[in-house]
Structures are given as structure tokens and as C-alpha cells.
Amino acid sequence: MATLRELKGRIGSVASSEKITGAMKMISSAKMHKAELALKQLRPFRDQIETIIANLLSSDATFSSPLMTARTVEKMAIVIWGSDDGLCGAYNVNIFKQLLVAIAGIRQTLGDGVRITVIPVGAKMAKACAKIAGEGVDVRVPAGVDSKSTDTAVRDFAWSLRDAFTDGEYDRVDMLYMSFKSVSRQRVEHQQLLPVTYDAFAESMGKATAKPYIFEPSPEVIFTRILPMYLLAMVQDVFTENSASEQAARVMAMQSANDNAKKLYDELHLEYNKLRQQAITTELLDILGGQVR
Numbered sequence: 001m002a003t004l005r006e007l008k009g010r011i012g013s014v015a016s017s018e019k020i021t022g023a024m025k026m027i028s029s030a031k032m033h034k035a036e037l038a039l040k041q042l043r044p045f046r047d048q049i050e051t052i053i054a055n056l057l058s059s060d061a062t063f064s065s066p067l068m069t070a071r072t073v074e075k076m077a078i079v080i081w082g083s084d085d086g087l088c089g090a091y092n093v094n095i096f097k098q099l100l101v102a103i104a105g106i107r108q109t110l111g112d113g114v115r116i117t118v119i120p121v122g123a124k125m126a127k128a129c130a131k132i133a134g135e136g137v138d139v140r141v142p143a144g145v146d147s148k149s150t151d152t153a154v155r156d157f158a159w160s161l162r163d164a165f166t167d168g169e170y171d172r173v174d175m176l177y178m179s180f181k182s183v184s185r186q187r188v189e190h191q192q193l194l195p196v197t198y199d200a201f202a203e204s205m206g207k208a209t210a211k212p213y214i215f216e217p218s219p220e221v222i223f224t225r226i227l228p229m230y231l232l233a234m235v236q237d238v239f240t241e242n243s244a245s246e247q248a249a250r251v252m253a254m255q256s257a258n259d260n261a262k263k264l265y266d267e268l269h270l271e272y273n274k275l276r277q278q279a280i281t282t283e284l285l286d287i288l289g290g291q292v293r
Contacts, residue, residue, distance in 0.1 A: 004276060007275065014264050021254045021257040021261060025254035025255055025258060028250040031247045038243075045233055046234070049226060052226055056223050057201060063220060065224055066166045067165070067196050067227050070197075072171065075115045075170050076114060076115075076171055076174065078119065079173065080095060080096075081175075081178070082242075083147050084148060085246075087254070088246055089256075091249035092122075092124045095188055098176060102174070103132075103137065112136065117138045117139075117140055118138070121146065126141045148243070154239050157235065161193065173192075177245075193234060194231070
């Protein structure tokens, strides 16, 4: 049985842990709301680009772009987003499990001869992906980018994926990330980034108006210039969603840890009071029995 001094030390330690997890929860919550706001600010830009492309596709012009060129898939890349920091529960584990499912599905659909390159974003995800290197799977950690990257770093990363596709390094590029729905709900998403397909604009084309637009410059030139902007918007969107989802997962993990700390604190405090009362009772009995020690 623990002594009063040992229990008092444990109570102090648990109380400190409770304060730390509470503070981390508040910090993560603030970061999550910041990322959520950034996501809301990005969405109109992406929606407008999709609307413009949908209006272009609804016209009589014919379009072609290197970013839409479909090839026989022999080499493909899967960009997977994770976190650089820990204490976010099973966040990285859930995404990594979906990666294994995705690789198995690709093997089944496209054959075992497809060479898959996994591009992990985030130190924790890079460490997990290193375990599956080999057996037709390469792991390539991108330089100069991580899960916290913004602006220039994100743009350069998007352009590197574009160039790798157009240069024939990859025949297809997919994205695997955690989509942010709410604080308590995130979902792993698997999307094809390149080549860009007409299906990506199906919803926007359904909303496109049939007005006779006059395009200046020509629809083909506009389409060629705006498609890379769509690609960049997609990648920016994923980086921001990944950040919001990571912080949401950390909020939930810290909330759970804080609740556990409170429960343990109450249990230890109860045990301490029982032991203290027992010591007082024993001392009183000794006094009453004339056996004061």
C-alpha cells in the first residue's frame, strides 16, 4: 500500500499533468479555429476556379492540356499527409492504415507491376512510411515542405508534382489526407490529383449557366492558364484541411487525457483521505488504549 507521502506526490504529479493537457487543448483549439478560418477563405477561390473551368467546358471549344493527358499507369505517386508533432491520438495511424488499403487496391486494379512512390508530408508520417519501402514501393520524402508549410513552400511543392507528371516521372498522382468535417469528425480522403479529369468538374458543370460567354483571350488559352491554378488550389486546400484535422485530433486527445487526469486525481485524493483518516483513527485508538508511540 502506498504511503501518504507517495500519494501526495502522485496527486501533485497528476494535477500538473491536468494543467498541461488543459493548456495544450486550448492551444490546439486556437490553432484549429485559425486553420478552419483559412479553409473557409480558400474555398471561394477554388469554387470560382471550378466555376470558370465549368463554363469553359460548357462552351463549344475543345480543350487539351498536359495536365489532363491520361497514360497507361506504370509509375504512380501517392502523396500522403500526416503530422510533424505527436500527441494527436490515432491521427497518423488511421491515415497510414488507409494508405495500406489504397496500395492493395491499386495492386488489385492496375496489377502488381505498377511502381508506387509514396511521398509523405510530415515527420511522423515519413517515419511510418519508411517501414513499407521495398517490394515495388518507393518512399520519397520531399525537401523543403512539411505539414506546417504555407504559401511559397506549398506552391513549390504543387509545381514539383505538376512537373513530375508532365515529365513522365509519374503517370498518375493521388492524394491521401484527413478531411476536416468538425472537431469530433474527420475522414480519410483518397483523391486523384493528376491527370485532372472532367469528372472533377461534374458538379460545377451541372451548375454552369448556358449564357453565351465571350472569352478574351480564347477559351483554350484561358483553360491552359487556369488549370495549374486549379491544381494549386487543390494542394493548398489539402494542406489546410490536414492542419485543421490534426489540431482537431489533438484537441480530442488532450480532452481525453484531461478527463482521465481528473478521474485519476479524484481517485487518488479519495485514497489519500481514506489513508489519512485511517492513520488518525489508529493514533486515536493508541491514545485511548494508553499506547502512545
